[in-house]
Amino acid sequence: MVDLPKKLQKKLDERASDGSLRQLSFPSGLVDFSSNDYLGFAKNETLFSKTFQLLLKHNISQNGxxxxxxxxxxxxxxxxxxxxxxxxxxxxxxxxxxxxxxxxxxxxxxxxxxxxxxxxxxxxxxxxxxxxxxxxxxxxxxxxxxxxxxxxxxxxxxxxxxxxxxxxxxxxxxxxxxxxxxxxxxxxxxxxxxxxxxxxxxxxxxxxxxxxxxxxxxxxxxxxxxxxxxxxxxxxxxxxxxxxxxxxxxxxxxxxxxxxxxxxxxPPHDIIGILSSHEFLAAEGKAQRSLLMDNIAYFKSQAKKMKLAANLVDSDSAIQSVIISGNEKTRKISAKLNDDGFDVKAILSPTVPEGKERLRFCLHSYNSKEEIGLVLQLLAKYI
Structure with a gap:
């Protein structure tokens, strides 16, 4: 295999040395605090079934x-x-x-x-x-x-x-x-x-x-x-x-x-999926958004209770970021939470400015209050 050009290898080595080298990972099976699936639609079996039925209705058998x-x-x-x-x-x-x-x-x-x-x-x-x-x-x-x-x-x-x-x-x-x-x-x-x-x-x-x-x-x-x-x-x-x-x-x-x-x-089946998801949003979105908003409020109240408010970026959305500062420290705390069963991603520089490294919690309608309370309790201990 032909070697990587030296300039490119140097950039990779620099990322590895400062703790910012990105690597791919597989779904972990941990409690999800990292995906963008805010309403749980991506894993919803009812939506999957409705999409399949819509494919049949339109007689779609084309792959690409x-x-x-x-x-x-x-x-x-x-x-x-x-x-x-x-x-x-x-x-x-x-x-x-x-x-x-x-x-x-x-x-x-x-x-x-x-x-x-x-x-x-x-x-x-x-x-x-x-x-x-x-x-x-x-x-x-x-x-x-x-x-x-x-x-x-x-x-x-x-x-x-x-x-x-x-x-x-x-x-x-x-x-x-x-x-x-x-x-x-x-x-x-x-x-x-x-x-x-x-x-x-x-x-x-x-x-x-x-x-x-x-x-x-x-x-x-x-x-x-x-x-x-x-x-x-x-x-x-x-x-x-x-x-x-x-x-x-x-x-x-x-x-x-x-x-x-x-x-x-x-491909046509992707368009069917988008159409089906819009129908599902109209039918089920209100209930799922209500659950999500409850979880956002609970996360913020628990963070304040556990004296994490000073680290928390002010947000009323599903994205709640806790500033840690420093790639190595942020990654270590993320790894500890992963070991405890929680998928919380470390966001490192240069993705965010140096000194603003953080743990980004993506909240969902399907997260339980117990999961939110426990992960924040562990985070407060590790910080």
Missing amino acids: ATGSRLLTGNHFLFQDLESKLAQIHNTENALVFNSGYDANIGFFGCIPQRGDFVFYDELVHASIRDGLQLSHAKSYKFGHNDLSDLKEKIKNTLLDEADVEVYIVTESVFSMDGDSPDLKQFASFCESEGYRLVVDEAHAFGVIGKQGLGLVQDSGLEKAIFARIVTFGKALGVHGAAVLGSNALRDYLINFSRSFIYTTAL
């Missing part, structure tokens, strides 16, 4: 899409799904992508143009950053959830620029801190200045709002947002994503988004 959607892969089920998404999300249209990552690199890689400006929250997901690297627009980060800093950055950056498009990018629930911006303030600012607001709803869709349709709709801001990205691989328990917006936005993405154009489409 056979090509990109612009060639041979545009199954009629895509139209059904995108029409449904537009209806439930109160938007003109939708375009389905193979994943949230594909949606973000496809959107940000082609929408902002040369001469445009993009201002993004400093904690946005890597997929957004990667998409912006493919763009010819100039991009600048602003302080996390800090509208004042955004205004200052725009003031100091645009100067005498005229007739340029400005895009403001944020998330409705951030994946590492689990917190949210004041979307109404951001939307009001963008509307007053003629800027285009883009919101990634990956960790909010299915969980936030009376119907679980995300923070944008819960805030009544559908008409104020240029584009929303919703993903199906988290609370909905399946796979894929969609960009929500105008008919013209959809047309542009079909023509210029490279991650849409140059990839094989999702």
Whole structure:
């Protein structure tokens, strides 16, 4: 076997020496405090059965899409799904992508143009950053959830620029801190200045709002947002994503988004799974969200009781992060909790800034109060 180039081996060795080398692991069978399956849909046998029945109803026996959607892969089920998404999300249209990552690199890689400006929250997901690297627009980060800093950055950056498009990018629930911006303030600012607001709803869709349709709709801001990205691989328990917006936005993405154009489409049974999961969300989502919200409140109250509040990042979402600081210490505590039967992942630098290493607890509707209480009791002892 040909050796790895020395430059690449050096990078691997550096990761190993500072304790940040990533490795793959298999499902552990431990108590789940790490997956994005917030409502338990991914493992739900009733949903699995309903999906199978829907496959039979539509007489789907095709294994693969056979090509990109612009060639041979545009199954009629895509139209059904995108029409449904537009209806439930109160938007003109939708375009389905193979994943949230594909949606973000496809959107940000082609929408902002040369001469445009993009201002993004400093904690946005890597997929957004990667998409912006493919763009010819100039991009600048602003302080996390800090509208004042955004205004200052725009003031100091645009100067005498005229007739340029400005895009403001944020998330409705951030994946590492689990917190949210004041979307109404951001939307009001963008509307007053003629800027285009883009919101990634990956960790909010299915969980936030009376119907679980995300923070944008819960805030009544559908008409104020240029584009929303919703993903199906988290609370909905399946796979894929969609960009929500105008008919013209959809047309542009079909023509210029490279991650849409140059990839094989999702197979029909995946689309059936997404449709089935949406039906299940409408029928069972309210009950599961209620259980999840009870668990979030209980987790926070128990953390305070066990004097962990100072380490806890302020969040009302299913993502609850406990700052430990230091890769080695964080990994050791995670390993101890694993030995005790709890799957709690260590989030290390460089994924998060140095000094902000943490244990990230992803809470679910199916976690019991006993599990939450015990894992926090052990964590308090180890800290």
